[in-house]
Amino acid sequence: MPIIEVTSEITGNVWKIVARPGERLEEEAPIVILESMKMEIPVTAPEAGVLLEVCVLEGSTCSEGAVVARMEV
Amino acid sequence: MTGADRPGRLSRLLVANRGEIACRVMRSARALGLSTVAVHSEADAGSMHVAIADHAVAIGPAAAAQSYLDMDRVLAAAQGSQADAVHPGYGFLAENAAFARAVEAAGLVWVGPSPQSIDDMGDKERARALARAAGVPVLPGSDRFAPGVPLDAVGAAAEAVGYPLLVKAAAGGGGIGMRRVDEPAALAAAVESTQALAQRAFGDGAVYLERYVARARHVEVQVFGFGDGRAVHLHERDCSVQRRFQKVVEESPAPGLAIDRRDAMCEAAAALARAQHYRGAGTVEFVVDADGGEFYFLEMNTRIQVEHPVTEMNTGLDLVSMQLRLAAGESPAPARQVDVRPQGHAIEVRLYAERPARGFLPATGTLARFDLPAPTDDLRVDCGVRAGDAITHWYDPMIAKVIAHGATREAAIDRLLEALSAIVVEGVETNLAFLRRVIGHPAFRAGAVHTGFIDEHRAALLAP
Known part of the structure; x- marks a missing residue:
């Protein structure tokens, strides 16, 4: 089973982590919600699979292109 | 304006905001002879609203929670700078009833509605109940269901x-x-x-x-209440063209809306304001069924709205000046509905730092170049940044509002397109090209706006 990296398309603050490692996710299910420019922007699963790891902490800053999570798909 | 015209009770106004709205509020304050106090985060020390204010107070780090949203720091800035009134702008603390109460408890004038009105309209269920009681139609909805309910x-x-x-x-x-x-x-x-x-x-x-209204329009009514049970409406704005649930284009009058519906909606909004003894500027938002024309109350925003210049261009009124005069104990004109006489058509677009082709995700960077058209009686640009400024992820992505007015909707569209073609932005990605395509699109010209407009015309609006 291939492992993929889920990256952030924007720079923002990590507001909430809404999925847990081990959880089975549908495509486009939110993993982390970032706060950027007053908007809450979800980082979602690019395809269905199992969440292995969330690589950011709530409250931290996340740069554009940074790895937010790893999934097995 | 001379000191003799200054609203009696006020002399120094603290503006608890940043960006274009802080600049815009200060413009009206200064015209009334008030001195102005800006507050700013560390990231905003060199920003435009700080530069144009008479006084400026640093209130904390870039994160809004520790600066613009920190009630204690903003209030301390007002007291320390001998301000006698606080204008909240929109966003941040504008609809925070606790802050409004704290300002009043400190003996300062709160330029906004009563904390009670902010509380009432901030609670979605209470707001719906009050709207229903005032005879305003509301969208069918249910009670709340906690997890575990059968x-x-x-x-x-x-x-x-x-x-x-x-x-x-x-x-x-x-x-x-x-x-x-x-x-x-x-x-x-x-x-x-x-x-x-x-x-x-x-x-x-x-x-x-x-x-769920499948083909919905978002139409809102600007109201102004005098705090004593009197209120006027300043007509409607159509804000249907949206992305990510945020408005992109606002205009008045709402194109193609039957006059009897429009009148009923405006009167319903004014009735809600009267029933609350609403004080100052507010906006009653409706969802309108684009096919049937029925309208339903969505919510009431108890503050000055981003798109208030649309109403100002049509009515010739200065809503911020009216807010300030009311806060100072005067009774600002227009006192009666018959005195409100909008002329022509106005359209506003919001210039956002964002990437339309990538799902309208926000963009950051430094404005290497930022050229705007010169204002005229029929063209207004409200802006809080200039070349050299950084657009950061800390704050709102809107960098300017461009508002065009004309005798007809066609004339306003043409004037707006001309203005947009004169704008040059370098260093930060924006939705400028996207805005030109929206305003120039045949369906927009035809007035066929609804909240799915951008999705419906995605291919043409987002083509590379």
Whole structure:
């Protein structure tokens, strides 16, 4: 089973982590919600699979292109 | 304006905001002879609103929670700078009743509605009940359902609301935690997943159901209340063209809306303001069925709105000046509905630092070049940044508003397109080209606006 990296398309603050490692996710299910420019922007699963790891902490800053999570798909 | 024209009780105004709205509020304050105090975060020390203010107070680090949203720091800045009034702008603390109470308790004048009005309209359920009591139609909706509620109870409520419907997080906002359900078979899964997401995102898993209007328009009515049970409406604005649940284009009058509906909507909004003894500027938002024309109350915003210049261009009024005069104890004109006489058509577009082709994600960077057209009687640009400024992820992505007026909608469109073609932005990606395509699109010219407009015309609007 291939492992993929889920990256952030924007720079923002990590507001909430809404999925847990081990959880089975549908495509486009939110993993982390970032706060950027007053908007809450979800980082979602690019395809269905199992969440292995969330690589950011709530409250931290996340740069554009940074790895937010790893999934097995 | 001379000191003799200055509103009696006020002499120094603190503006608890940043960017274009801080600049815009200060412009009216200065015209009334008031001195102005800016507050700013560390990231904003060199920004435009600080430069144009008479005094400036640093209130904390870049994060809004520790600066612009920190009530104690903003209040201390007002007291330390001998301000006698506070204008909140929009966003940040503008609809925070606790802040309004703290300002008043400190003996300062709050330029806004009463804390009670802010509380009443800030609670979605109470606002709906007050609207219903004032005779304003509301969208069919259900009670709240906490996680664990038997699903047959939710099913019965869904039948009463009617399909298609939205499952919405009670504590949510901005489109997070919202699912559309078209048929009973899909209800249970949508309710459970929305409850789970709401619990994790907001710490409150309660959801409610609301009728979904398939082809909806967003039309709002500007009201101004005098705090004593009198209120006028300043006509409507159509704000249907949206992306990510945020407005992109606003105009008045609303194109193609039957005059009797429009009048009924405006009168309903004024009635709600009167019933509350509303004080100052407010906006009553409606969802309008684009096909049938029925309108339903959505919410009331108890503050000056981003798109208020649309109304100002048509009516010739200065809403911020009216707010300040009312706060100073005067009774600003227009006192009667017959005195409000809008002329022509006005359209506003919001210039955002964002990437339309990538789902309208926000963009950051430094403005290497930022050229704007010169204002005229029929063209206004409200802006809070200039070349050299950094657009950071800390704050709102809107960098300017461009508002064009004309005798007709066609004339306003042509003037706006001309203005947009004169804008040059370098260093930060924006939606400028996208705005030109929206305003120039045949369906927009035809007035066929609804909240799905951008999706419907995606291919033409977002082509490379």
